[in-house]
Each structure stands twice: as C-alpha cells, then as structure tokens.
Amino acid sequence: MTNADRTRSDALTELIRASTDRRWSHRTSGAGVVPFAAGIEAWSHELRDGGVHEGDVVRANVSRGTDWAELVLAALRLGAIVWLQAPIDGPAWELVAPQGGPPLGTDTALVLPTSGSTGSRKHVELTRRELVDFGSVISDRYGLTDSDVVMLFTEPPFDVVVEEVFGALAVGATIAAPEQRVMMPIEFAECCGQLDVTVANLPTSYALQLARLAPGPLETPLKTLVIGGERLSWDGAEAVLATFPGVKIFNAYGLTECCVTSTVHEVGDPAIARADGTRPLGVPIGRPLDGVRLRVVAEREGAATVSDMVTDTDPDPDPDPDLVTDTDPDTDPDPDTDTDTDLVTDPDPDTDLVIGELVVGGRRVADGYLGAPRSRPGSPFAPEVGGTWFSTGDRVAWQPSTDLYWFLGRYDNQVKIQGQRVELEYLEQQCAIVDPGWRWAAIPVRSSFEEVTQIRLVSDNPALGDSKERARVERAIRARLPSPRLPVKVTYVHDMPQLQGDKINRRLLETRMNEDGGR
C-alpha cells in the first residue's frame, strides 16, 4: 500500500489491513461482490488530499451502506477520529477543527450520539481499543466466521452499525448492504437470498412486524438473527422463530454509553426456555459479554445487591432513593403500580429474582458524555477504582441461580419505540406549547407482542373533537418532535380520567387506549 507510512499503527489498523488483505468484501445487489480494499483506498486518498491527519476529527455524513463503512475505516486507518451524525445534505465528510470542540481522548476512534429524544444530544467516545475488543467479543458470541455475510441494516449514527461493521471486520466476514432498508417480509427474504445474507441485526419492532405480516415461514440463507432494542415477549419470540425457522435467534441488550451491546441471550426453544416462573418476564437479555460487569441496585431491602460475578466491593451500598423508587405519591395511590415500570406481571415468587436498576461496568464503558465531567452531580457515570460504572435507568430482573437478566422497563417515563428512546414528559411539554391551557398525557400503546407501537397524545380540549382541528394540532406537534416520523397520534377524550387533585390517571388512560387502539 502506498500510504503505509501514513497510517496509524495499532491493533485497529492491523485488523483493517488484515481483513482487506483477506479480500474482505461487500455485496450490493447491483454490483455483486466488491473487495473493500479499493473503496477504502479511494476514501483514504480523498481524505489525505483533503488534509486529514492523525488525530483530526472528520464528520461522516454518508447516509448508510458500504460507502459508510469504507469511509469510516479509511479515516480510522489514517488515525483520524470519526464523528457520526444523522446524515444531512452536503459533502460526504468534512474536517472539523480540532480546537472547535471539547477535547477528545488520544485513543478515540468514534464519537457517537446517544439515543435520546430531548433537546440537545449527548455524545460518547468509543476508543480504537474498544472497537477491536468489542468486534472480537461480539463476533465470538454470535459465532461469526469469515464465510458469513452480515447485512448492513442499521442506519448511522445508530450504534448497532458499530456491531455490524466491527463484528464482521473482526473475523473478515463479508458485509452486504441492501438497497432499501425497511422491506416487506417477502422483499426481505428475497434480499437475503440475493445477497446471501447469513447474519442480520434488526430492531425488535421491525423483526416483530416482519413476523406479523409474513405469509408464512420465510425461506432465507439466514443462520443468525440478532434482535434488540426493546423488550421481547415470548409470544413475539415464537412468532419470529416461526417466521425464520432454523435460524439462531439472539436477543441483545446494550447502550451506546457502554459500547453498544452488554448482554446477549440465545432464544432457543421457547417451550423449554419458558417452562418456569420467569415466563411473564419475557425473553431474557441473557448474560454479560466478556469484559462487561453488571450490578443490580435492588429495589427492596434498602441495600444494593451486588450481582457482579467478579468479587466487587461497592463503596456506596446505599442506592440513590431517586433511582430505585420512581413513585410520585401525588399521582399514584399505589406505589407498586407507578409509571411504566410494572407493565410486567409480577413473576413467580419462587424464582429467586432480584429486581432493580441495572448498572453496567467493565472495560468498555465510556468515561462520560463528551464535554460533561462525569463527576458532575446527577451524572449517570460513576468513576471507581477499576473503571467507570454507568447507571442505565433500566429496570431489570436478575436470577442469581442462572445469572440471567431480563429487561423490564424504565425507571423514568422513557419508552422505546422503533429503537428510539422517547421521554413522555417531553412529548407532553411540546403538546402544551402547541395547545396551551389544556391537559395532555402521552400514553404508549402496545401491540399483542407488547412492544410500543404508537404514542397517543391525549387531551380533553373539546376543540379536538373536530377531526380537522385534531389534524392541525397533530401537525403542529409533530413539527416540534425530534423525529417527525415518530408514530404519535393526537387523541381526544371527553372524560379525562382523574385522580385526586386534578391529576391525570395515566394508568387508567393507558388501559383504555390499549383497549381502543392497541390492535
């Protein structure tokens, strides 16, 4: 390679070189199999001609597909840092003045926005070492080999793209980019067939929609299907298994702050897997990946239950009371039925479960949000001897006898919908801005597979009884949302269910909305 002297020399560069030397390739339906090396080389030239040097920050603006992977790998090979953003119109990449932003670490490879719906986005850094480490751990967990073809489904900057690309890179698997991202079940199967896709990583909501709409079992070359992003019920898992017979299905859980994926569970045979008291919890999210440590800050008994399998001395065994009980005594007469955290039926008491907030540690947790000191009060990052721990705000169950974890929901009023995290209060605030003077409640509606499919924005403003006015208000609200494509629906009710003190009875409203609109 002519530019060997201009590449950074470390494990990541070596891995990129080794994979390209192995004729690492990608597939598109138009162009067939294309070796990656040429594309990476072309981007490298363009980046160097554009003045990119080691340590520079490059904003990647390529929307998706193999171009994205080539650009990112070319920049990383030069030792540059890639800043991922939602694609905008403009050049494929641009150099960002290094002094223009918060200082980045010397080993930083990627800067990723974290998933969130409110105001300003937070970013975390992923290091070069983490990319190599994570790629190796995740490809090992899924059993990827160099004969696999991994579908590049995820749209950057959504973090699962890191799993797709660096998991494939670790073993030299081929990457295949479909022309179209979301497809109907038959189209999806045909696309997998055309590109010989053996591994796909899909958001839970999309996998369930494929299962719901598929005319029957889909014939594909798929061997491995990873789904994640939302809670997976057993009914949902069975539907996915029936749609993709013989395919190994993994349920994955993770956060951008902890390098994409922290736990993985192979779904297996539902008839065996659920034949115990944990069925109401749904499919487990599994056990921690290599390099991941987990704690559960238990809700009951007052003290932290340290579920970390490695001997761990927690310097602060008192859980933060704000985190462990998210009950608002004003709005909720029964502290056991607060917010969204108890959508799961209580499990069998014989199942020795510890329920509480999941805290993630280990060698791949970020040091903090970019530009925000992690020691700041209220930061979810807690630096400790031996590494940083991240409080996820996710409510989980842990079964010590099996070391399995289940994702149960959130402690705040955040819901996940189509892979996006959405704060219900934030939606309500936006509604109140558009339609001041009236009460609004953002209510999640769930499908028969229990995933959130829509958010109802409910008000008792009589003007909304008129469908044109309702459409007008809905448009105005949608214009204020972080994503205009969020499935929200303005709904008028003439009798807003109430608790004492004029507070809205969200639980009753949620029950009603799910009866009305959950189909």
Place this chain on the structure above:
Amino acid sequence: MGEDRTNDELMPSDVASKHDEKELLRALFSELLEIDDVGMNDDFFDLGGESLMAMRLVARIEERTGTRLSLRDVFDWPSPAELASRLPANVERPA
C-alpha cells in the same frame, strides 16, 4: 379536503377502476392513520405514517387487491392518487 385531480393519461375505460382504487387507498390511509379526511394528494408520511405503518399499508393493499407492492412504492409514491398509479390496472395500460 384534498382535491381529486384527474389524470390526463387515463384511458376512458380505466376511469371507473382507477377511481375505485384511489378511493380504496384513501380509505386505507384513513383507516391506518385514523384521519377522517385524507386528501387524494396527501403524503402518507406527512400525515404521521412511518415505516412500520407503511408495512401494514402494503399488507392491506395486498389483502384487498391481491397486488403486492414494494415498501419502496409507498416511499416513492406516498399519496393515495400516486400509489393508485402503481396498481397493475394502471401500470399495465397501453402507452
């Protein structure tokens, strides 16, 4: 109310079925999006549709008409009038 624009290219014999198809699509938009007055030229995605709902739309179109559209058709032809033009009676008409 959306205006039902007539399509100049229509063959006279197609008018009735074409009209029915547009009306069917308008009804399906209305049903899925829960909006009473969908216009013939309203964009599915501007009305609050998103990709998973577009999948349901394509599935229902197949149920009612027997025609299997691609999801891409909804992205490329997002109004009832435009999408009706993708249904075979119209696609296959002589040039």
